[in-house]
Amino acid sequence: MSRAQQKEKTRRAIIDAAFAQLSPDKGFSSLSLREVAREAGIAPTSFYRHFADMDELGLTLVDEAGLMLRQLLRQARNRIEKNGSVIRTSIETFMEFVVGNSNVFRLLLRERSGTSAAFRRAVAREIQHFCAELADYLRKETACPDEYAQMQAEAMVTLVFHAGADALDASPETRVQITLRTILQLRWLAHGAAGYGRRPKD
Amino acid sequence: MSRAQQKEKTRRAIIDAAFAQLSPDKGFSSLSLREVAREAGIAPTSFYRHFADMDELGLTLVDEAGLMLRQLLRQARNRIEKNGSVIRTSIETFMEFVVGNSNVFRLLLRERSGTSAAFRRAVAREIQHFCAELADYLRKETACPDEYAQMQAEAMVTLVFHAGADALDASPETRVQITLRTILQLRWLAHGAAGYGRRPKD
DNA sequence: AAAATTAGCTTACAGTTGTAAGCTAAAAGT
DNA sequence: ACTTTTAGCTTACAACTGTAAGCTAATTTT
Structure with missing residues (x-):
């Protein structure tokens, strides 16, 4: 060799x-x-x-985790073409990833709010990629006005990530509940963002 | 003494x-x-x-942080009575807390996904209180159907917490953007959850 | 074939950590 | 007034940490 x-x-x-x-x-x-x-x-x-030090290794790990995240997105798109149900399919795909690669997901989850600013930025960048691709999709495929796509995508990713975090500590039965909850939450968001013209009283 | x-x-x-x-x-x-x-x-x-050990101290800190969180809620309610704009007032109150007590907020933020299961549970419990009070409010004051109030509250708290986390690393100008973004996201949720009858295609 | 580079090793050191053992002095209990 | 309790101290130790210095053997370069 x-x-x-x-x-x-x-x-x-x-x-x-x-x-x-x-x-x-x-x-x-x-x-x-x-x-x-x-x-x-x-x-x-x-x-x-x-x-050079552990930090350099850590950033490498975050990079690899981000790569897996993007692969996940492609996988989800494939499934959506066959299945049709966008929100449900996306969340289920994500949940499978979280459960099957919990160490990887946990790394992103923790370092997102960790003690190293460099790590936080690195994770934020990976998630940003994720959001941008989703926003693109929303602009093309939904009734959401272009200017709101990015913010809608961010809200969705936030909720899905949080659901993933909850799922880590949950029993398989509870995970089903979490998935259902998240599906509803995302539907509300989609519905709300589409009907943006008539705002509810705040 | x-x-x-x-x-x-x-x-x-x-x-x-x-x-x-x-x-x-x-x-x-x-x-x-x-x-x-x-x-x-x-x-x-x-x-x-x-x-007994550092863990015991840590749990005490989480308890104190949760206490401050609940005081925050009362403060927000007072402000809402005077101001009227529920969502905006709540978020602005929360943002002030985050910026003014960043150490306390960071503790909750980090230990929520930290390495100690006991800590995670403790933080989850504090946030749960927060959610429950908000859900109560939603049931009384909004068009959201009772059964969905809890899930809507959870989504809102998730988004607001995440906004707080973003604000920690952001410049004051960026914080304004984050606040605006979050206001929109919460309005979408409220709107979507109120008009739950007609579901958007998923 | 000779020279240079380098991945991985061994040894070594100074710093920090949690915590055990036992003392002291002051407050509380009787 | 005498005894018990206890908050805080000092000393001590074993475990672990990151990393510096320098060697070896094998690959690469010339």
């Missing part, structure tokens, strides 16, 4: 080790360089051959 | 020290017992005379 290949392999081992050590009880900030190195099967100091 | 009084005073010093050490760059989990004790002006081991 070439040197570059071997190095890439070790780099992946570090990244995978970090993801593996994330858990409901352990966030990125309570991960130690030595633990990660141990799990990756290298000496502590060898870590520095790949990342 | 009586013994009990002095003890209570020291206890407060510990709590205040903990709150004071929270910052944009430092969450509760990265607070050390020794640091807190140092700031409170006591020896590290004296901490144990007041709390």
Whole structure:
């Protein structure tokens, strides 16, 4: 194996080790360089051959998580073409992602309001991508006026993310409730944003 | 000063020290017992005379934060009686709280998705109170059908909390934008939930 | 074939952490 | 007045942290 290949392999081992050590009880900030190195099967100091510090590794993790998020969006679109029910299909797809990749989702969830401004920005950027694509879709496919599409998308993503967070701690039965709740909430938003002309009394 | 009084005073010093050490760059989990004790002006081991461990202190902080949240709600209600605009007044009141007590809000925000299940439950409980009171209000004062009030309240609180989180990292000008955005989002929700009968296509 | 680069190792150190053990002095209880 | 309780202290220790210094062996470059 070439040197570059071997190095890439070790780099992946570090990244995978970090993801593996994330858990409901352990966030990125309570991960130690030595633990990660141990799990990756290298000496502590060898870590520095790949990342300047833990922060650099963390940003890499966020990047990878964002990538998965965008793949998710494509997957949802495919399903929608077959199924038709936009809101329900989107939420169900998202919920499957959350449950199946809880470590990845938890990373985004926590670092979004974490202690590192750089991390917060990185997560915000990934979610922003997500929102922008959804806003595009809303502009094309719904009765929502163009200028409101972005804000509607942001509200929807916020609610869906929050639902995902709730689902993490919930039993499978409760998850169904959460999904139903979120479907309703998104329908209200869609309905409200479409009928923006007549505003309810505030 | 009586013994009990002095003890209570020291206890407060510990709590205040903990709150004071929270910052944009430092969450509760990265607070050390020794640091807190140092700031409170006591020896590290004296901490144990007041709390069994840091977790117990943390739960106390969450409790206090929840208390402030409920006071906030009362304050908002007073303002609404004078002002009339429910949604705008509520959000503006909340935003003032977030900016003026950013450490307190950040605690709730972070521990809501933090690494301790006990903390997450504690925060969820405080927010639940908040939601329940809002749902009550919605049932009495709006066109929203009773059965949907709770879910509408949850959506609203989610959006407002998220707006608060965004505001933490934002410039004062951006905060105005965030406030406007959130007002719109909440109006859509109210409108949508009121006109639930005619559902938009999903 | 010789020289340069480098991924990973071992050893080492200084700093911080939580907390156990036991003392002191002052308040509270009798 | 005497005893008990206890808030806070000092000292101590073992565990863990990040990372600096320098070696080795294998790949890459020349």
